[in-house]
Amino acid sequence: MFSLEGLTNSIHAWLHNTFNPTIALLSEFVIVGICVITFFAMLGLILVMMERKVSAYMQIRLGPNRVGPQGMFQTVADTLKLAVKEGLTPDGADRFLFNLAPFIVMITAMLIMAPVAFARGFQIWDINIGVLFVTSVSSVSVIGILIAGWASNNKYSLLGAMRSGAQIVSYELSAGLSIISMIVLTGSLQISEIISSQQNGWWIFKGHIPAIISFVIFMIAVTAETNRAPFDMAEAESELTGGFHTEYSGMKFALIFLAEYANIFIVCAIGATLYLGGWMPLHIGSWTGFNRIMDYIPSSIWFISKTFLLIFIMMWFRWTFPRLRIDQLLNLEWKYLLPISMVNLILMTLVSIMGWHF
């Protein structure tokens, strides 16, 4: 059976047999770095293409269909265009911060990639506080957005950045609480253990109603956290033209754009890991025969398809809902989602203590 675990193990073994441990570790760093950057680029291309095709489907259009078969190379062409464009810095802008901001946003997105388990045994860093790492690092991206908005010296950008700051900080609470309520079930922050605890079924099925509530809140909160419609207050093109990235162009814009899609992928990957079992195939309790058949589908396929399902749901949101107003957005978080997720956390604790889950 095809497995990525074998591949990583053999490379690891070969490096350690050939070189001394320091050089082996360093060369592993380099390989991982290259892989992440390549993956990022691929992700950007695929997700942008997917977004355009999904939106085209929703909007009774065809979508890009000229460059390459079925328009598959459209995003490549777009990237080329962005890459050769002049990277403009406005006169009144704070040059250093203006140029720094896209990198902060980008690096944050790359960092969160570390603990994500892409397949069985295929993970960059199985840190024992994996989920905590993700939530804490992802909150750094708001700094990048604030810097971008402030350094642009544009009132629209500033307003967008302030909105975004208020929004991300608030929605992190319910995203965090809904993650915590799942941690209560799994009993571990480590990604690999969270996945292996779903050996006999995914948490969304095993965890009763609290798990479903927590899943819904998580999806809403991460949509808000990644600044996607209906929560795209930071960009809000009909109000603030482009929000915090109004002044960006060329490759700097591309970085911000790419980071947005990478963030979407990551939060969906975390969602898939917590609720849908990550790379774990669909297992149902004691149905050994069924479970064995499911195991024949490679774990990477399971992971990718779950993640993309969640991404599709987020795109579906974007292309059907109107945007909320800033005060409604904060009301939704502080008056509804936060209390609900707090109560849900208590419920979940109860479920966990009493062993009511499957």
Add this chain to the structure above:
Amino acid sequence: MLEEIGTTAEGDLIINIGPQHPATHGVLHLVITLNGETVKNVEPHLGYIHRSIEKMCESLTYRQFIYVTSRMDYLSSHINNHGCALCVEKGMQIEVPARARVIRVLLDELTRLASHQLWWGAMGMDLGALTPFFHAFREREMINEIMEETCGARLTMNYMVPGGVMFDLHPNFRHRVKDFIAFFKTKIDEYDELLTGNIIFQNRMKGIGYLSKADAVSYGCTGPTGRASGVSCDIRKLYPYEVYDQVHFEEIRETEGDCFARYLVRMKEMRQSLSIIEQLIDNIPEGEFQAKTKAVLKLPKGEFYSRVETARGEFGVFIVSEGGTTPYRIKFRSPGFSNLSALNHMAKGSKIGDLVAIMGSLDLVIPDIDR
């Protein structure tokens, strides 16, 4: 520009919305004073597309000036033409043949539908929902094709002339319109499903941009904007022209006076327009499509005023004639100009997002405001 606005309090932010901005649907320039996210003052600066059509018309003959008016409210160009033709006919006392009257009403209502469809799509887009725009354009395309076949143009149509219409209907007109009615009847329910019932949409629209009945009258708001505040101002009902007194339709009025009321008025108006077209499409009388008129039109000395109901409200044409072949003075009372004057009153104290929603619900067409 700062000095113009006068005193601004500490911590106020002054933002130029437009002349190029996605929410202004054209070259409208608003200078808004913000306190945080709250709008304190909105000040429209107009004139980016001011062509002084009124001055231009003073040197054009009564046949020629009608073509210029299509370029004012380009979304209801037929109705603009209609108003001008009515005014000239009133002055010349031309009797329009029955066939032309029905054709005029049919095209007016199709134009109104197309305009409302575009507004519906743009309204969704203002609130961040991009999909409605494409759905609205699918149906609007059918109307545009009918227009193209009938009068050769898709947007700035010139079909109505003093005495009737320029040429007879295309043979395909009837079945094309019938196809459109059948298709649009199913789609308008889809519109409601996609946007009207949406909870986010309703929250964004309800209670926003309130305009009381007295204020609506005082600001001269007409059309859906006025009717949403409960003002009875449908010219088609109040001062029926052509065959509007022979068809059955309702004057849609709401009492809330907020953005959602304005939205509902337009949505219901679309159904009314459909019903008017349905009543007339099988009853186009045979006969002349244009009255016999002199080659050179000369209005008698005097003042003539005619009013029609465009998609945005009451459109008035005021001609002062000295008895010559060209108008001595012409004034177009455009609905958008009066509706815009109420914007500051409505938007004060709301959020930026609300301002966009209010502008969307007013259905502003900038060439109509600037003229």
Add this chain to the structure above:
Amino acid sequence: MTAEELKIKVTEVLPGALFVEGGEWLTVDLEPAVFLPVARKLREDAEMDFDYLFCLTCVDWKTHLVMQYHLSSTTYRHTIVVRCKLDRTLPEIDTLSHIWRTAEFHEREVYELFGVKFLHHPDLRRLVLTDDFEGWPLRKDFEDPVNMIKL
């Protein structure tokens, strides 16, 4: 109210009012001095109740300017046209923007196109033209050799 009844009513307000015959609606010519009180009376009188100013414009008659106000009532549906003759060299008239709010914008437009000065207008600035524009474009003697094309 019919035109005849209106005529009687207006005569009550302004004895010796000058009516112009032949138009579609009752037309009354006012002097600038009595203009504002009569306008206020038209708006406030319960039987007339002209609450809707649907057209406000100005006509340049080369020797003088004439302001034209089309008033209508949303309750009684009667219409009156009020005209007011202005001096061409120094056209001044009281603003109506506090009686009919829509007049604020329309008066600004008339101000910049005809140069009529509206006294006590809250915000009499140019609306469509640039601030440094010279001349009053809709007056008959306005010449702009660059932008105007004569047919």
